[in-house]
Amino acid sequence: MEVAGMTLSCQELVELVTEYLEGSMEPATRARFEQHLLVCDGCGLYLAQMRRTLRATGTLRERDVAPDSLDVLRQAFRSWKLRAARG
Amino acid sequence: MARSRVGGRASIADECAQEAWVVFLESLARWEGRSTLRTFLVGILLNVIRNKVRSEARSVPLSSVGPGSGDDVGPTVDPERFAPEAHAWPGHWVAPPQGWSVDPASARELRETLEETIAALPPAQRDVVTMRDVLGFDADETCNALGLGDTHQRVLLHRGRAKLRRAIESRLGLDPVRRPT
Numbered sequence A: 001m002e003v004a005g006m007t008l009s010c011q012e013l014v015e016l017v018t019e020y021l022e023g024s025m026e027p028a029t030r031a032r033f034e035q036h037l038l039v040c041d042g043c044g045l046y047l048a049q050m051r052r053t054l055r056a057t058g059t060l061r062e063r064d065v066a067p068d069s070l071d072v073l074r075q076a077f078r079s080w081k082l083r084a085a086r087g
Numbered sequence B: 001m002a003r004s005r006v007g008g009r010a011s012i013a014d015e016c017a018q019e020a021w022v023v024f025l026e027s028l029a030r031w032e033g034r035s036t037l038r039t040f041l042v043g044i045l046l047n048v049i050r051n052k053v054r055s056e057a058r059s060v061p062l063s064s065v066g067p068g069s070g071d072d073v074g075p076t077v078d079p080e081r082f083a084p085e086a087h088a089w090p091g092h093w094v095a096p097p098q099g100w101s102v103d104p105a106s107a108r109e110l111r112e113t114l115e116e117t118i119a120a121l122p123p124a125q126r127d128v129v130t131m132r133d134v135l136g137f138d139a140d141e142t143c144n145a146l147g148l149g150d151t152h153q154r155v156l157l158h159r160g161r162a163k164l165r166r167a168i169e170s171r172l173g174l175d176p177v178r179r180p181t
């Protein structure tokens, strides 16, 4: 069954969201993607939530990143030592 | 004999780690403020990543760190949220996302959720998400810094981002009710 704007299923669309946001999508696929969005609230919401998530992740830089990076470092050194210790 | 418990390799690794810590702490002391945050963090992260890659290359079989392995494949959204093949509209939402009443950029607990989720990502996803979405580097810069191809970088970003969105959804209590399996 084919519904107008539904040549791409929702399940396929969610896996293309990053390609869409990156602007690396082929024009034909992009057209199908955008057509789907016109008729599907669920996918529109999914995309909108992904954008809000990215905006929120960008705000971590302002204040919270340094301690995080310290953890990254600690973990890296810890696993490095563990691996070396195991031989 | 206490000494025999410590292998030669562990001692060398200890020295390496300590040396890296000294370098790191010295650079932290030289860090003069936010204007250099980006440069500073990138230098540190890239060194850690390089070291990690080198140490993994020594101790982990290549097949388990290459692209397409482990967490790099499979759907990023629970397949149970979509209609099955037999349905009139296969692949259409049966449990679509619910609207968020709170903006994750302004709610402290959601920012914490993001931090925790990033920290818990598989390392390759974490490095890409950190460079792209936290530090704001573009795809080319990230590929170059981490030694990734375009497609692999995008796959790692896609999988990491999907987990961040899902973590917020879950924290807001908007997980769809799961059917027992």
Ligand SMILES: [Zn+2]
Pocket (backbone or CB within 6 Å): A009, A010, A013, A036, A040, A041, A042, A043, A044, B093
């Ligand atoms: Zn849809």
